[in-house]
Amino acid sequence: MRAAPAVRVLVAAVLAAGALSACAADEDGLQYATDYSNHEPLSVVGYPTSDSLQVTQKLVWRLADGRVDELESLAADPDGAKAEVEKTAQNWIQAFRKGAGGKVTADFYDEGSVRQFVVVYFHDTAQVKGFSVRLTGSTGEGGWRVDMREPDPKEAAVAPEWVPKTPGGLGSKTPR
Structure with a gap:
């Protein structure tokens, strides 16, 4: 037929x-x-989801490669705050590019069903950076993205005060 x-x-x-x-x-x-x-493999502490781990790994690679546009594409709200995201990406690359090219450990805090705080340790430069990754879109259809709202270069280069000097120092739990 x-x-x-x-x-x-x-x-x-x-x-x-x-x-x-x-x-x-x-x-x-x-x-x-x-x-x-x-790239150098990312060492991991804590309990990332496969997606929060992947977006963090991509962030470190984009920092190491100095790819502003590709780093911006990982932002949670790239269109709503275009200038702020672009400036943040430039600041982060300026501050962390050298360290991101070497050994890096990511410490994933708390459970990561919709959001996770991540602290990355750049071992070669002894720098530390904290940021949030989260699901975007009303039902998560936008995938995991990075909160990038640090247009001030000094703010962009500083880790939160509570972050331990070494990965795993708080048992991957944020202080309450």
């Missing part, structure tokens, strides 16, 4: 859409694998 022309067109459209989706997923996976092989 031969399929009607409309059915053949519908099947072709579905297959083409699936192939394009697979290509996009493969491209993302290839980019991640390339980035992973080109």
